[in-house]
Amino acid sequence: MGGRKYIQYLKMRWITILLVQGICISLGLALLVGSVFHYFFMLANWIYFTVFILSAFIFLYFRPLWKINETEVVRYLDNHFPQLEDSCALLLRSSDGLSVLESLQVSKIFPQLPKNQVIIGSGKKLAIGLGCLVVGISSLLAFYNIPARSLPISSPRQAKSSHQQQIENVLPQVANYTLTIIPPVYTSKVSRSQKQFYVKAEVGAKVKWNLKTNKSIGAFYVIFNDTEKLKLNAVKGDSTQWAFSRKIEKQGFYQLELDGVKSDLYPIDIIPDLPVSIKIIRPKSQTTIDIGQAQQIDLSAILTDDYGIAEAFISATMASGKGESVSFTEKKLHFNAIFNRQRNLTLNKHIDLKNLGMKPGDELYFFIHAKDNKGQQSRSDVYSVSIVDTAELMSMAGMTSGVNLVPEYFRSERQIILDAEKLLAEKDKLSIAAFKTRSNDLGVDQKLLRLRYGQFLGEENETQIGGDHDEHDHDGHEEPNQKFGDVQAIMDKYAHKHDIAEDATFFEPAIKTQLKAVLNEMWKAELNLRTYKPQDALPFAYKALRLLKDLQQKSRAYVAKTTVKTTALKAEKRLTGELDKITDPRQNLQFEVKDQVKDELRLLLTLLNNHQNGKPFSANEKALLQIGEKQVIAAAVSHPESYLAALKSLRKLNNQTFPAAKDLNIVSRAIYTIIGKSAAKPQAGTTGSNQKLSNHYFNYLKKY
Numbered sequence: 001m002g003g004r005k006y007i008q009y010l011k012m013r014w015i016t017i018l019l020v021q022g023i024c025i026s027l028g029l030a031l032l033v034g035s036v037f038h039y040f041f042m043l044a045n046w047i048y049f050t051v052f053i054l055s056a057f058i059f060l061y062f063r064p065l066w067k068i069n070e071t072e073v074v075r076y077l078d079n080h081f082p083q084l085e086d087s088c089a090l091l092l093r094s095s096d097g098l099s100v101l102e103s104l105q106v107s108k109i110f111p112q113l114p115k116n117q118v119i120i121g122s123g124k125k126l127a128i129g130l131g132c133l134v135v136g137i138s139s140l141l142a143f144y145n146i147p148a149r150s151l152p153i154s155s156p157r158q159a160k161s162s163h164q165q166q167i168e169n170v171l172p173q174v175a176n177y178t179l180t181i182i183p184p185v186y187t188s189k190v191s192r193s194q195k196q197f198y199v200k201a202e203v204g205a206k207v208k209w210n211l212k213t214n215k216s217i218g219a220f221y222v223i224f225n226d227t228e229k230l231k232l233n234a235v236k237g238d239s240t241q242w243a244f245s246r247k248i249e250k251q252g253f254y255q256l257e258l259d260g261v262k263s264d265l266y267p268i269d270i271i272p273d274l275p276v277s278i279k280i281i282r283p284k285s286q287t288t289i290d291i292g293q294a295q296q297i298d299l300s301a302i303l304t305d306d307y308g309i310a311e312a313f314i315s316a317t318m319a320s321g322k323g324e325s326v327s328f329t330e331k332k333l334h335f336n337a338i339f340n341r342q343r344n345l346t347l348n349k350h351i352d353l354k355n356l357g358m359k360p361g362d363e364l365y366f367f368i369h370a371k372d373n374k375g376q377q378s379r380s381d382v383y384s385v386s387i388v389d390t391a392e393l394m395s396m397a398g399m400t401s402g403v404n405l406v407p408e409y410f411r412s413e414r415q416i417i418l419d420a421e422k423l424l425a426e427k428d429k430l431s432i433a434a435f436k437t438r439s440n441d442l443g444v445d446q447k448l449l450r451l452r453y454g455q456f457l458g459e460e461n462e463t464q465i466g467g468d469h470d471e472h473d474h475d476g477h478e479e480p481n482q483k484f485g486d487v488q489a490i491m492d493k494y495a496h497k498h499d500i501a502e503d504a505t506f507f508e509p510a511i512k513t514q515l516k517a518v519l520n521e522m523w524k525a526e527l528n529l530r531t532y533k534p535q536d537a538l539p540f541a542y543k544a545l546r547l548l549k550d551l552q553q554k555s556r557a558y559v560a561k562t563t564v565k566t567t568a569l570k571a572e573k574r575l576t577g578e579l580d581k582i583t584d585p586r587q588n589l590q591f592e593v594k595d596q597v598k599d600e601l602r603l604l605l606t607l608l609n610n611h612q613n614g615k616p617f618s619a620n621e622k623a624l625l626q627i628g629e630k631q632v633i634a635a636a637v638s639h640p641e642s643y644l645a646a647l648k649s650l651r652k653l654n655n656q657t658f659p660a661a662k663d664l665n666i667v668s669r670a671i672y673t674i675i676g677k678s679a680a681k682p683q684a685g686t687t688g689s690n691q692k693l694s695n696h697y698f699n700y701l702k703k704y
Helices: 002-041 046-062 070-080 088-092 100-112 122-145 156-165 390-394 407-425 432-455 487-494 509-530 534-554 597-610 619-638 640-655 661-675 689-699
Strands: 174-182 192-194 199-202 205-213 220-224 228-231 241-248 252-258 266-271 277-282 286-289 296-320 327-334 342-352 363-372 377-379 383-387
Touching: 002 046, 002 070, 002 088, 002 100, 002 122, 070 088, 088 100, 174 199, 199 205, 220 241, 252 619, 252 640, 266 640, 277 363, 277 377, 407 432, 407 509, 407 534, 432 509, 432 534, 509 534, 597 619, 597 661, 619 640, 619 661, 640 661
Parallel strands: 199 266, 286 383
Antiparallel strands: 174 192, 174 205, 205 241, 220 228, 220 252, 252 266, 277 296, 296 327, 296 342, 296 363, 363 377, 363 383
16 A cells, blocks of 8 residues: 555656646746737737647647556656566555565565655756746846837837827826717717727717816817817816817827816827628629520628628629610619628529520629618629520621631531431431431531541540540551661651640640630530430530630731821831931920928938937927928828827927937838838930940931
């Protein structure tokens, strides 16, 4: 029993050491990584917990504590302590079940059980864990004591997070304040209150300010965007309770003014309401329904909105006819769905084209129109569906002029279709044998036609439906008329000198790809004709015919008519080299610089750079600062999260005797962002001396 207790004690000690090591390592990594991410990326405190959990899982993956049992401890003792003579497993057995020799062995090894340093390297494991913990705590304290890093002006997301996390400066006269944000109805959100002057609200939200001052205030003003100034009236007679409200439609900033003392600048951020996002899953943007296919489509789309979808429908336009007699019919198709202001919807619609009144040759253009709770409308891209017109395919109209690809072969495919339809019409009058014979003959005609087209792709026999060259007659049998010693005949027997389909250069790659598709459809049609299924062969034959007609239309040559008459060239003047009458065109243009904002800002940048040493601004230089302040105010109204800090620093520079380097840097980065990158200006090319000499020689060629 004493041996079993000893092994159980070792097991618990082993687990405890690894557990302490794992906690220390995970906690140290969490503090190190979390402090780095929190300082550089302004992430919230959840990063510490996330890194701790992830580190703990990784540690348990390599050190599974649940696998440490009594058997593992016995194996460890036997491997590391030779004096135990590989007999530790006897300690786990009951004394009643041991033989005499086993009992003697137990009594022999029991006094040899190690008392100290049983788990080898335990001190090193604990030292590693504690070291990681010390490093993590040190990094946390180090980053905590380092001043907050200034964020780039051009990073709105980081600037917004800094607004939410920094402590606002409140006037000492304000004892208490509460902001209540009432979202608009379309958001379906409830009102919320906050103890913060920073406003982040939805478009159209109503914001109420309730303030209490610690003494009576004579004049209370609210200034919006440094342009609009509102005077407030006290709620009570003692002039300590103040309240006002405003509907927020656009972003900007505001500040309070109490008895001439102005507060800090507080940003106003707007949460925009985006229109409904529409993504059509099926069908494809252009769909063609061939002969034999069902004249119907299945429409599937995903709609997403930030606050809710109010309505969605399909706007369809059907085009019928051709030429100047084309007619358009518009229809509105509704989805069988209940919207109920849902934010994510998957809509499906089965559209039967026959029920819409479409017939072969017609085209359908449709898009999805959606509206959100605010009333914003959005629409998807336009999709098209066309039904192949068999009468148009069988027509020869338009094919008698222009450059024809292979007109004689094109007529043969049409004839195969006509013969197949005639065979189906006479099926009841024919015997089974006669029907099969005619169907097989049509299959042979289809094969011959396919082989003819295969020649344009470098194919050489009936086994090549795309470029297989394994069945050439190179079996080595001599022909009867082969001459003895004919070197060329011997080379022809072993050399492969034929065209290869992939290397054929008759057509462009796009036309060659479509020709391969034609051969594929012809092969399917031939297969059905050979198996006495002309009805099943017709869709493939029609598709091959349509592809061929598309090819023929692509290969036609069109010459545009023009009524422009150019001046006739004089034959005696051509190639004479007289260029003295030809001069460079000149245009006298007067450019008036109306916008000098960027020039003033560039001058302000130079001024700020010259005062990096702390030199005070003169009166004229402060006037230039005020001019730049107007431009920064305009930028802060549109993007308060990016330029509000620069506006504060610029106003500090106006009031400071010796400018601070931090404020100079903040204002400089903001002005760099406002100016942006200058567009490259075209420059006149320089002509070398050799070029000038050649021009001089050419101009005076006739004289010499």
